[in-house]
Amino acid sequence: MPKLERIMTKEVESCTLLDNVYEVAVKMKENNVGSIPIVDGSRIVGVITDRDIVTRCVAEKHPASSKVEDIMSRDLITIGPEADVSEAAHLMAENQIRRLPVVEGDTLVGMVSLGDFAIRDSLGKMASIALEDISESHFSNKPC
Numbered sequence: 001m002p003k004l005e006r007i008m009t010k011e012v013e014s015c016t017l018l019d020n021v022y023e024v025a026v027k028m029k030e031n032n033v034g035s036i037p038i039v040d041g042s043r044i045v046g047v048i049t050d051r052d053i054v055t056r057c058v059a060e061k062h063p064a065s066s067k068v069e070d071i072m073s074r075d076l077i078t079i080g081p082e083a084d085v086s087e088a089a090h091l092m093a094e095n096q097i098r099r100l101p102v103v104e105g106d107t108l109v110g111m112v113s114l115g116d117f118a119i120r121d122s123l124g125k126m127a128s129i130a131l132e133d134i135s136e137s138h139f140s141n142k143p144c
Contacts (some may be wrong), residue, residue: 004088005081007117008102008110014039015068016049022064024048035099037108038072044073044101044108046054078103083108086113 014037015024024036028050038046048071051134056071057064078101079088092114102110 002085003081004079004083004085004102004112005110007085008081008112009116010110012108012111014044014108016040017045017067017069020064021048021053021062021066021068021071022069024068025053027065033040035111037101037111038068039108042107044078044103044106045069046074046075047076047099047101048072049099057127079112080104085112085117089117 003019013027013031015027017038017040019038027036028034034051035047035049037044038048046069048068052071052073056062057066062070077091077095077097079091081102081104084100088100099113101108101109102112
């Protein structure tokens, strides 16, 4: 089984605690991504997803100038670059997440997403299983 360092995205766009939600949203749009890690220096301190912006900012009627730290997710699920891809897929399914920061210590070194699994033929099945587990848990526990 390949190691995450072989499939992870290494050039990860991030924002800092000094940025506001608007700046995060613009970076998401420019890079066509659904989450942005928040760093303090090289240390990852949080993540903001497109869902965080909707549920913690827009739906709560906070302006786009809100501080990043007011809406970011602080309870991070991370993994090291030496972990194998099956471990990452399991961790993502278990925690119902589609993107996983890759860290060495608390330094952000990459990001892995379900898409990283899906674009590699041999790993596509893992992505399907993880997405199925994420979707089943998400949709079965939350009414529309």
